[in-house]
Amino acid sequence: MRMDRSGEQALNEFDAHAIEAALRVVEAAGEGEVVLVSLGPPKALESLRRGLAMGASRILLVSDDSAAGSDLVATSHVLAEALRGVEPDLVLFGQQASDSDGAVLGAAVADRLRLPVVSQVAELIVEEGTVRGRRQTEHGYDTIEASLPAVVAVSDAINEPRYPSLKGIMGAKSKPQEIVGLGDVGADPVHSGEQGSKTVVLEIVGAPPRAESRRIEGGAEIADEILAFLEEAKVL
Amino acid sequence: VKTLVFLEHHEGRLLPGPLGVLTRAVQLGGQTEAVVTGSGVQELARTAGRHGAEVVHVADDPRLNAPLPQPRVDVLAGLVTRGGFDNVLFAQSVLAADIAAGLAARLEAGLNWDVVGLAEREGQLVAKRAALADSIHLEVGWKGTPRLALVRAGTFTPVETGGGDSAVEPVAVEVEDFSTRAILVEQSLAEQTGPSIEDAEVIVAGGRGLGAPEGFELAEALARALGGAVAATRAVVDAGWYPYSTQVGQTGKTVSPKLYIALGISGAIQHKVGMQGSGMIVSINKDGNAPIFEYSDLCVIGDLHEIVPKLTELVNARDNGA
Numbered sequence: 001m002r003m004d005r006s007g008e009q010a011l012n013e014f015d016a017h018a019i020e021a022a023l024r025v026v027e028a029a030g031e032g033e034v035v036l037v038s039l040g041p042p043k044a045l046e047s048l049r050r051g052l053a054m055g056a057s058r059i060l061l062v063s064d065d066s067a068a069g070s071d072l073v074a075t076s077h078v079l080a081e082a083l084r085g086v087e088p089d090l091v092l093f094g095q096q097a098s099d100s101d102g103a104v105l106g107a108a109v110a111d112r113l114r115l116p117v118v119s120q121v122a123e124l125i126v127e128e129g130t131v132r133g134r135r136q137t138e139h140g141y142d143t144i145e146a147s148l149p150a151v152v153a154v155s156d157a158i159n160e161p162r163y164p165s166l167k168g169i170m171g172a173k174s175k176p177q178e179i180v181g182l183g184d185v186g187a188d189p190v191h192s193g194e195q196g197s198k199t200v201v202l203e204i205v206g207a208p209p210r211a212e213s214r215r216i217e218g219g220a221e222i223a224d225e226i227l228a229f230l231e232e233a234k235v236l
Numbered sequence: 237v238k239t240l241v242f243l244e245h246h247e248g249r250l251l252p253g254p255l256g257v258l259t260r261a262v263q264l265g266g267q268t269e270a271v272v273t274g275s276g277v278q279e280l281a282r283t284a285g286r287h288g289a290e291v292v293h294v295a296d297d298p299r300l301n302a303p304l305p306q307p308r309v310d311v312l313a314g315l316v317t318r319g320g321f322d323n324v325l326f327a328q329s330v331l332a333a334d335i336a337a338g339l340a341a342r343l344e345a346g347l348n349w350d351v352v353g354l355a356e357r358e359g360q361l362v363a364k365r366a367a368l369a370d371s372i373h374l375e376v377g378w379k380g381t382p383r384l385a386l387v388r389a390g391t392f393t394p395v396e397t398g399g400g401d402s403a404v405e406p407v408a409v410e411v412e413d414f415s416t417r418a419i420l421v422e423q424s425l426a427e428q429t430g431p432s433i434e435d436a437e438v439i440v441a442g443g444r445g446l447g448a449p450e451g452f453e454l455a456e457a458l459a460r461a462l463g464g465a466v467a468a469t470r471a472v473v474d475a476g477w478y479p480y481s482t483q484v485g486q487t488g489k490t491v492s493p494k495l496y497i498a499l500g501i502s503g504a505i506q507h508k509v510g511m512q513g514s515g516m517i518v519s520i521n522k523d524g525n526a527p528i529f530e531y532s533d534l535c536v537i538g539d540l541h542e543i544v545p546k547l548t549e550l551v552n553a554r555d556n557g558a
Contacts (some may be wrong), residue, residue, distance in 0.1 A: 076341050095487055103330075104337035104349060104386075107305060111338040116418035117306065120330045122480070132421070136480040137330045138434075138489065139246055142303070143422035150418070156487055157474050191344070198346030202362065203375040213529070217537040223546035226518065227554070229534050235438075235495040235516050236462070236551075 014094030016161035019051045021154050022092050023162075025126045033057035035086055039067060039078050045177055052172035053164030059177040060086065066182055066189045074196035076108035081187040082180075083113060090131060093153040095120065106153035116146035119153040237266030237359075239323040240316060243284055243292075244332055245272065247425075250280060252435055253327030255287050256392035261325055262288035264356050269293065271315060271407070273308050275301035278404060285402025287394055292402045293319075297409040302420035305334035307411045313342045315407055321382050323361055325354075328386040328490075336386050346378040349386035352513070361385075366509075389434045390492035390513065426481040431465045433482060438464030439493045441484060441511070442472060445500015445521060445540060449477040454544045455499055461551040467491065469507050485510035499540050503528025520544065 019034065026032040034056040036048050041063055048059050062082050070078060083091060091113075093106035103119065110117035121133035122141075131150050135142040136157065164172070182192055190196060214229070216222055230236045241258045244251050250272075261268045270289035272281040274296065281294045295311040312335065316324055324339065326332040328349060340347035352373065353364030361383050365374045433439055440459040442452050452466065459466045468478035470485050484491055486506040496514035501507060503519070503526055511517070512531055519532040520540045529535040536543065 072337065072347050073340050073344055076337075080341075103333050104340075104347065107334040107337035108341040111306075111309060111341040114412070114414040116414060117334065117338075118418055119305075119334050135330065137303070138432075138481055140423065140425040140479070140481055142420055144304070144418055145421050146418040155480075156470075157480070198340075198344065198379045199348050200377045200379060201374050202377050205364070205373045205375060213533050213535055215524075215529070215535040215537065217524070219538055220542040220546040222536065222538060223543050223550055226534065226536060226543070226547055227550045230495070230516075230518070233516050233533075236554075 012094065013161075014156055016050070016054075016094075017156050017158055018092040018094040018154050019054055019056060020159045020161040021124055021152075022090070023055045024159065025090065025124070029126070032089075035060060035088070037079065037082050037086060038062070039070065039075055039082070041068075042179055045179070049172050049177070050164060052175045052177075053168040054162055055168060056175075058175055061177070061179050062182065062185055062187070063179050064182045064192070066195070067187075067193045069194035069197060070192060071197035071199045072104055072108055073198050074192050074194075076105060076112055077191040077196060078182065078185070078187045079105070080109050080112035082185040083109065085185055089148045090126065091115070091149070091151045093151070095153060095155050103153060106151050110151035113151070115149055115151050117151040117153070118144045118146055120155050121152050122155045122157045124152060124154065124158060237264075237323065237356075237361075238319065238321045239264070239266055239268045239325060240293075240319065240321040241268065241270045241289070242312070242324070242326045242332060242335065243270050243272045243281075244327065244329060245274060245277065245280055248280065250284060251327065251329075252394050253329065253387075253389045254332075255284075255394035256390075257325050257327045257387050258284065258287045258289060259395045260354055260387075260392040261323070262397065264354065264361075266322075269319070269321075270402075271295070271312065273300045273311055281404055282401035285399050286396045288397040288399060289402045291405055293405045293407045295407040295409050299409065299411055299416065303331050304418055304420060305331055305338055306415035306418065307409075308335045309338035309342060310411050310415050311407060311409055312339050314410065316343065316382055324382050324384045326384070326386045328388050333386055336384050340384050343382060345382045345384050346380070347384040347386065348376045348378070351385045351387045352391050354385065354387070388490045390490060426479045430459065430463070433465045433467045433484065433489060433491050433493075436465035436491075437493050438462045438495045438497070439467050439484075439491055439511075439514070440464055440497045440499065441467035441469065441501060442478070442499045443469040443501030443507075444471050445502075446472070446477075447500070447541070451500070451541075452478055454540070454548075458497065458499075458544055458548045458551070461548050461555070462495070462497075464493070464495070467511075469501055498528055498532070499544060501528055502526045503531070
């Protein structure tokens with residue numbers, strides 16, 4: 001079995017949950033490896049090494065000047081091409097790339113690879129060629145089953161990522177850490193980077209500031225003051 | 237300009253989030269149409285006319301019964317291409333995010349999400365997008381069409397236009413093989429009394445400071461008195477105190493009620509992202525240095541277990557006396 005996860009430039013907490021989930025699947029199966037697949041600048045290796053220290057087997061980092069500035073469509077193109085070469089049984093994504101790719105990258109990559117996708121997964125079981133995920137939704141929980149290979153985006157509620165052991169940290173240095181270009185994974189420069197991106201940032205505008213606040217302190221007796229404040233503000 | 241709005245529904249009603257997006261799309265002008273997907277949704281779809289949809293495309297098929305994204309990507313990809321839509325708008329949800337992302341990849345189309353504003357400028361659609369944990373807003377646009385957007389819950393309020401039911405156009409449902417390989421095997425819906433946190437004008441939210449799962453009884457009583465809904469932080473949802481469907485924050489829902497009362501919530505950035513658009517924020521916390529006080533209108537430093545029951549009593553007395 002082969003396990004995978006993909007992400008963006010740096011290892012954020014959401015990705016740590018995905019790596020932990022991947023490690024647990026491999027451990028439960030008693031076979032396989034966890035490959036860390038990412039798109040980003042060469043310095044992204046540093047943060048990805050934490051995943052190796054946690055127990056992943058190797059890194060495949062796509063790093064190319066022509067991939068800079070990739071938005072969702074472009075990023076999903078590059079990652080899908082990179083993943084084709086890895087031939088994973090299961091592709092795991094973190095819930096949210098830190099403030100960039102939102103919860104959307106997994107579904108975009110799944111569409112490109114023509115694989116089933118299960119998102120927002122808070123519990124994950126993989127057995128006999130099937131993945132079963134418990135998806136958190138606005139309305140409750142859905143249990144969804146898909147045949148492997150499949151793409152799963154995990155929620156941060158799925159687990160507590162392990163801390164790398166000293167042995168893990170020492171061992172990480174000698175694990176394979178491959179940096180490849182767009183051409184190496186078969187990605188098309190026309191569909192990558194700024195050229196392949198279909199969204200643009202026009203302007204940065206500040207968020208509106210809040211009005212000055214009031215502070216009060218005390219016990220049950222200040223409930224009167226709170227009520228008066230709400231009435232004055234006409235929110236009741 | 238032709239705009240298509242994806243209308244999500246749950247338990248036989250169209251959700252307010254997408255109807256708000258539809259309202260905004262109608263205001264922006266051009267030809268505004270909607271799409272409803274599901275099984276047995278013909279009658280439901282018609283009601284979108286009341287919010288200004290000129291035509292509602294209905295994909296009605298047993299394969300669309302479960303709320304799964306991939307068969308819907310297939311349906312929408314065909315509809316958007318055949319219909320020549322310039323804009324395809326969604327209200328952000330777990331389901332809609334997956335559909336929009338799959339559609340973006342399928343059509344090589346730009347997708348902007350966390351959208352908190354939509355405007356038209358010189359014939360171009362421009363969106364406002366919250367970024368960097370909401371510390372800034374970006375103005376974003378698209379290269380080429382279709383332009384896809386996921387709009388945050390609560391951004392636009394649905395407004396009925398006074399129109400009647402809309403014309404319904406059936407959509408042929410053709411589903412890719414891989415789109416049917418994920419199947420729904422079980423669904424457990426959270427129990428809901430009173431308004432949902434997306435619809436509520438008043439939200440009472442609880443965090444770790446409630447002390448125990450039972451502490452939510454305080455929040456529930458105050459919410460009942462105010463006619464509001466109860467929300468929770470990620471910390472207490474992760475701890476199993478309250479269901480995920482009520483989670484507010486970066487990994488939960490974004491809400492913007494008129495009044496948000498935070499009980500025992502420290503207010504980490506990931507929570508702030510989900511509620512800072514609220515009209516009025518009142519926070520009750522023992523710790524005078526809690527970060528939530530930095531963005532509250534009324535900061536109450538004290539023991540919520542003493543203050544909240546009294547406040548609930550006062551609100552109830554006020555309503556009975558009025």
